[in-house]
Amino acid sequence: MKLSFWTALQIPLCQAQYVVDNELVLTIPNNGPQTPARMVGVVGEWAGKLILLRTSSYEVWKSDGSKQFVSCYMPEIYGPHSATSVIVDGEELSLICASGHGTFFLLRPDTGEIVWEWRSEPEKEKWLGMGMDEFRNKHISGILPRLEQTKHHFNGAWICPDQKSFLTSCSTVGAVFEIPLQNEKGLIHHHGFGRVKTLVDGLQEFRIHSPIRDSKGRLIFGTKQGICIEGLDDFRLKQREWIKFIREIPGRDQYVISSIRGVEILDWKFNSVQLIPLPPPFGVAYLKIRD
Secondary structure, three states, X not given: OEEEEEEEEOOOOOOEEEEEOOEEEEEEOOOOOOOHHHOEEEEEEEOOEEEEEEOOEEEEEEOOOOOEEEEEEOOOOOOEEEEXXXXXXXXXXXXXXEHHHOEEEEXXXXXXXXXXXXXXXXXXXXXXXXXXXXXXXXXXXXXXXXXOOOOOOEOOOEEOOOOOEEEEEEOOOOXXXXXXXXXXXXXXXXXXXXXXXXXXXXXXXXXXEEEEEOOOOOEEEEEOEEEEEOOOOOOEEEEEEOOOEEEEEOOOOEEEEEEOOEEEEEOOOOOEEEEEEOOOEEEEEEEEEEO
């Protein structure tokens, strides 16, 4: 079985890597960056193109990495954890998880416009009470306070099939949340947890990541030691550490995960089918499988 996909390598490499037919063919940047601004933290899909999230910026590339279309400075992207495609009023946007701010926002990647935002701690004024110009000036000068220690450290987003809400996990409080995004009238503008459903709570010790619902309707998420599947008493794949990404592969009755060992295909019983060993990767984009 031949796999092709993009993934983002975690610290210290912080690169996007493109694997084609099980072989590494391209990295962005082409060497491990030492400066935070060059570090790639997330790979994502949007409108048939590749999105890369770096510290305080994003880029849009051709899906094979051969051409860059957009490079945009955006300090709102702080502690990036995912870039997920979603359809809003017929338009494809990207839902960005900026965990350092405890924030999700909808982005038009071709223009850099933010069209919707949800903040976990609305009592804190946007950008610490500063206007955007002041915020960006402080960010450029390097004196912006670090925010990773906020109580809500989100671990990405999975769009529900009806596109009306999304699932996320918060490893610091051990919870899985469903956050409303839109309804028949349009985007739902809200902040905080008043409209948010808590699906799982109190599992701080497991360091929950990447919740999804599979085609059987089961809630599934990764942990620091194995996979939790709703309805089963015990974790699966306990020998895998830090499963930070899970997706069901459409039409194959299989799943793809990234863990500390690499990118891996699992069968419907969550047994390993194939592993591509990599330095710890985070996430998978544009997965293609050739049997």
